[in-house]
Amino acid sequence: MSEVVTYNREGTVGVITVNYPPVNALSHAVRSGLVAALEQGQKDSGAKVLLLVCEGRTFIAGADIREFGKPMQSPGLPEVMDHYENSDKPMVAAIHGTALGGGLETAIACHYRIALSSARVGLPEVKLGLLPGAGGTQRLPRLTGAKKALEMITTGEFVDAREALELGIVDAVDDGDDIKAAGLAFAQKIADEGKPVRRVRDLTEKLEADKGSDVFDQFRASLEKKARGLFSPFKCVDAIQAAFELPFDEGMKRERELFTECMESPQRAGLIHAFFAEREVSKVKGLAKDTPVRDINSVGIIGAGTMGGGIAMNFANVGIPVTIVEVKQEALDKGLGIIRKNYENSAKKGRISQQQVEERMALISGSLTYDDFKEVDLVIEAVFENMAIKKEIFAKLDAVCKPGAILASNTSTLDIDEIASATGRPEDVVGMHFFSPANVMKLLENVRGSKTSDEVKATVMAVAKKIKKVGVLVGNCYGFVGNRMLHKRGAEAMSLVNEGATPQQVDKVLTDLGYPMGQFAMSDLAGIDVGYRIREERRNAGENVPASWVDKLVEQNRLGQKTMAGVYKYEEGSRKPIPDPEVDAIIADFRKEQGITPREISDQEILERCMFVMINEGAKILEEGIADRALDIDVVWIYGYGFPAYRGGPMFWADQLGLDTILQAVEKYYDELGGDQWKPSALLKKLVAEGKSFGDL
Template identity: 80%
Template sequence: MSQVVTYERQGQVGVISVNYPPVNALSHAVRSGLQDALKKGESDNDARVLLLVCEGRTFVAGADIREFGKPMQEPGLPDVIGKFESSTKTIVAAIHGTALGGGLELALGCDYRVALNSAKVGLPEVKLGLLPGAGGTQRLPRLTGAAKALEMITTGDFVDAVQAREYGIVDAVENGGDVKAVGLAYAEKVLGESKPKRPVRSLTDKVEADKNSSAFDEARAALRKRSPNLFAPFKCVDAVEAAFKLPFDEGMQRERELFMACMESPQRGGLVHAFFAEREVSKVPGLDKNTPVRDVNKVGIIGAGTMGGGIAMNFANVGIPVRLLEVKQEAIDRGLAVIRRNYENSAKKGRITTAQVEERMALIQPTLSYDDFADVDLVIEAVFEDMGIKKQIFGTLDKVCKPGAILASNTSTLDIDEIAESTSRPQDVVGMHFFSPANVMKLLENVRGAKTADDVKATVMTLAKRIKKVGVMVGNCHGFVGNRMLHQRGAEAVSLVNEGASPQQVDKVLTDLGYPMGQFAMSDLAGLDVGYRIRQERRKAGENIPESWTDKLAEQNRLGQKTQAGIYRYEEGSRKPIPDPEVDALIAQYRQEQGIESRAISDQEILERCMYVMINEGAKILEEGIATRSLEIDVIWIYGYGFPAYRGGPMFWADQVGLGEILARVKEFHKKTGGKQWEPSALLERLVAEGKKFGDL
């Protein structure tokens, strides 16, 4: 028998134990071991009931990711679960930690389930472009009914043990204790009460009740609004519906057909790449994984505006005290009011309790004095993009902060090394670029300066996980990775409009690709003053950036959503962009002043110019070592800019399009425009010559 799964008998209970650290994943060894242990339990005449339990910190937490992309070795999980379900002996599953994906499907193959109250269960396969392929879509609805099964399977979200009991997924929940002892006690109860064997496939009450339910049509309608471009969620609905329309065995066959359709979808490849990339970015090349980290138990934040307030919430959310500094009392009062309103809105939606609102607010202490930063472990500056102001602030921090305190800037574009020069401790200076709204967006672009110490790099990467962000370490240049590429796309989008496209046409091409919003709608969301200030700073630095119609909008105080007018106009209380004839007239006037003759521009040209300029710039970023791996660029764009995860990120997408095709068009645009942005990247040229992809680097 496999060493990762053992069998023993305790009294009248035969115990099947899985021990495959760290998460008891369903590897070939585990699947084989489960099958062998079940045979032993069935042949043990003194075992009247069987108990399935896992050692370590969790129940089976899903598939073994080390086997992703490899041919499946027999026995397959559906067969193993089928043998558990058809066993002549009653089987109890005892759940602790997480029972996810195949782990929950395995538990559903048992007759009864008991869980510790700290446990969570879920079927997250849809997040990888798949559906539960070992009976989850057929068994779960027999316990929960149609609506809850559809919700869990199409979102992939977890539910806690108490919810799982309410939904019918588990039969009992116990407060704490040793999971094996809890499982044995429940198995004894099954024996003592002579509970019958109860395979989930035999349960028909919920199936009959929901056979003609409107839940399936409602789920599809909701998906058309929420995830219109995704493939797998709609197949999940089809599979769950089969549980109500077909006999069990035919439903299982239908699930397998739909599972294979998902496997063959290109979206699966993109989502799997995104899944692994998110985990890989935490491992920084050249930074020893054993590098010590500095303690961060108290944080100072400069600026109580939208960014500063949102950043403060991230730390308060995980119990880290914050000192929030502003120069005027009315600014600090306004910032705290916004933070409170955000927390209270979360409480109204049931995401946190009213007590947690007060606990988190109490952790954010306002101040008007830099002297209150004397004992903080980390300071994050979050004022607007002005190098002079930032250098002045860091000079002050150098004087008041204790030795070893990390001094971070939330700058989205400016030179971290120049900021560090205003201190006597450049080794302690780093960029921590949060994305707006900072309390919502998952990305944290950590920027290393030339002299940033390794333990500072390790600390900010560790801290990203602590505050529930996806941290990516990048190098220092104007715009770093994300905004450097965004600036190129933004400039190209403006050029397309100058030449004859409309803002809404450009935006539609990008949303059709899968972005949640287009370039111009995103500019309105961020505020046109943000880009305007950045361009002004670059002009001050001597860069030749011509004025455009977007500058005129900012100068007219058309700043986007916050003024209800920007590139689009907005109705009170609505974020929906509405094309504005006044902007059309301004663009027409700009074309006339510049002597530009308007032309019709195809959607394909818009796609190529907006995306290929980004790919070319991404290749230059890799050449320069600003990003060390293409997957870092992919993660930044997925979590910071809404690039569709099912396309895997811009560099993964480029590999799918074909680097040869992209390079040919880059060269054509360079020949046509002479623009520096279209100078082909040497790396892109080399990869094409060698027949390689970004993913091969």
């Protein structure tokens, strides 16, 4: 008998127990144990009904990630499911925690299901570029009908136990916290009432209700927008449709065919890389696991603008009180009003309750004095990019804040060490770069200064997790990781337009690659005055920053979406960028001023110049130790800048393309265009010479 799956009998209930910490994943040992325990239960004449239950904090939470990429050892999960579904004794699954992926497939291969009210279930395989491959696409629609099965499987989102009961996924919900007791009572009831074996494969009522409808065509049409460029969601639809058009066994064969197609798709490799990279970034090189972490029970924020308000919401959302300081009451009132409006909008959409709106607003208070920061554990400065102002603020914080308080800047480009120099405690100063909108975007780029203590580094990484962000710790330089690469891409995009491309051509190349929006549409969303202020700051510092036609847009108060006009124009209530002849004229005038004769530019040149300049810069970032690993850069770009996760991040994508191809193009553009941005990275050249990739570092 397997050590991780055991069998024993309690009364007339045969109990199969999985105990494989931490999440009872479906390893080879668990799969083998499930089959062996079932056989023992089948032979036990005293057992009238069988119960599957798990020890620890959760039911089976999915596949064993330690087996990812390895050949599947027998028995495979579909084989295990066949054994459980074909049991000649009623088979009950008792769910607590989460039943995800293969865990939910195991549960719905059983004949009956009970769940604790705190449980959640889902089939998230699509997030790894796959589809449920052990009957999930064939059994779930037999329980829920087509529409809900399509929604759950193509998004990978979870449903809670109450909704699962309404949908027919589970048969009963228990409000207690003892899953074994609840499962035993439910299984005994099944036995006492003489309930028969009830195989999900034999259920046809929900199938008949949706047969012949246009639900699949409608759903595919909606996916064209929601899952643009993705492979597996459409294969999920094909598999679910097979449940309605084919007998069960043929539907299972079709599911396996489609599962294999997903396994062979390059998108699966990218999504698997993104999945593991997100988990790996929390392990910071050189930071001991037992590094002390400071308690963060209260937070101060400087600035009630878009960034400050969004940052405040992150902390209020997890129950941490926030004090926002502004210079003027009018600005403070406006900021607090926008926060309330954001929460009210979420309540209207059913994401939170009105009670939660009030609870969160009660955690956010406003002030006009730094004195209210005396007792906070963390202060985050979120004012615009001006070094003199930031240093003035940090000097005040140094004087007011208690010893041990962490002083953080939300700067997106400026030198953390110079900011820290305005204080007498540089070890407590760190960058916490949130992304706009800060209450939505998942990335938190934490920036270590040269004197930032390990304790502070560990604390801000823990804070990221607490407020449900993906935290990445990076080094200090202009733009850090994300904006340093972005600004190289932005400069190249500008040069391409100067030379003859249109902003919409550049943006289309990037959206065709999989970005949600292109360089110029993104600038409009953020506000093109942000980049203008950064350029002015650099000019004031004595840098030679070239003239730009975008500066002329700012001077005409075309600041982007917020003024209904930037690089593009916008209609009231719409975020759709519309090409504007006025901007074409401004660009044409700029070319004349600069003596540029426009030329035809191919989409391939745009792709190479926008993307390969980023890869070359990413390699330099790795050379300098600003990022410890290529996967850190990938995570920054996936969660902060919308790089398509199915391509795995820019450095993973470069590996897939071939670093020799990248280097050859970089060297060509260096010869043709010159400029430090095209000077080939020494690391890139070294990796190509050694036949290695960024992933080998």
